[in-house]
Amino acid sequence: MRASLSMAGVLGACALVAACASRTGPPPPRSALNVFISPAGEPFHAGPKEPYPLDQWFARADTDHDGAISEAEFTADALAFFKRIDANSDGVVDAFEITDYEQQIAPEILPSIARLTARDIAPLPDERRSGGVARIPDPATAGRSREQPAAGRPSGARLFGLTGESEPVAASDADFDGKVSQAEATAAAHRRFLLLDKNHDGKLDRAELKTPAEALALKADKREQRQNPRPR
Numbered sequence: 231m232r233a234s235l236s237m238a239g240v241l242g243a244c245a246l247v248a249a250c251a252s253r254t255g256p257p258p259p260r261s262a263l264n265v266f267i268s269p270a271g272e273p274f275h276a277g278p279k280e281p282y283p284l285d286q287w288f289a290r291a292d293t294d295h296d297g298a299i300s301e302a303e304f305t306a307d308a309l310a311f312f313k314r315i316d317a318n319s320d321g322v323v324d325a326f327e328i329t330d331y332e333q334q335i336a337p338e339i340l341p342s343i344a345r346l347t348a349r350d351i352a353p354l355p356d357e358r359r360s361g362g363v364a365r366i367p368d369p370a371t372a373g374r375s376r377e378q379p380a381a382g383r384p385s386g387a388r389l390f391g392l393t394g395e396s397e398p399v400a401a402s403d404a405d406f407d408g409k410v411s412q413a414e415a416t417a418a419a420h421r422r423f424l425l426l427d428k429n430h431d432g433k434l435d436r437a438e439l440k441t442p443a444e445a446l447a448l449k450a451d452k453r454e455q456r457q458n459p460r461p462r
Contacts, residue, residue, distance in 0.1 A: 263447040265338055267391040269422040270308035270415070271315075271398035273336045282444045284392075288436050298433035301423045308419040312412060315399065323399065323410040331399050339386040339397060390443045393422050 264276040266283040274283035291299045291307040299307075315331045316323050323331070332340055386396030395401045402410045402418035410418075426434055 263443050263450060265390045265443060266441060267336060267339060267387040267398065268307070268311065269304070269391065269393050269398065269426065270311045270419065271331065271336060271387065272311040273338065273390075282441075282447055284439060284441065284444060285436070288439070298435050300433050301420070301427075304423045304434065305416060305419040308415060308422075309412065312410075312415040321412050323415075325408045328400055328408075328410070332397065336387070338390070388442070390441055392426055392439055392441055 264278060264280060264283055266274040266287060268274065268287050272287070274286045276283040276286070287307075288299065291303050293303050293306070312323065313319070315327055315335065317327050317330065387398055388394055388396050391398065398418075399410060402414050404414050404417060423434070426439065428438055
């Protein structure tokens, strides 16, 4: 399966993760910021001067073009990506297909050393996990944990995504059997939609969706404007 990023793009994304994980050192390169990982785990990319690629996903998922994503549209988009990574079309994304996703489709979410997978990333304190893979917070129980996020340490897809998951595909494996069924992918889409629908109006507006990478990109743009003001 063809890799979704050039090697330069992968290295740039890894440099971004490393820069964001440290409180010191230079800011992440602007060229590495325009990466978006959809709630289902699909990567989107844009050039450094192009709009943040969450816009690409939003426009595609909003199939009726009403400026918002309904739960039905959100789920349909998630299942379309599920079918894409279900290489043998058996209705299950197995461990081999998950590894192919991690290494070929979305390598920017992984460490760059020794082809490690998301399961090798040390989980952060706020991640609900099994075997080191973050789980989707359940809105019914969210906020009950006393654990707090580790400041300044986004990892994996957490930097480029909306749900705080390091590896969205593996995180959909609700019964921890090492594979994801279509029913699990559907249930994961439902939980993610509820998590993102912060005002509980049954739809997602673009204004309420922002990733850590997009926030960093906006800061980078403002920094560049200060350093290189346009002549009047």
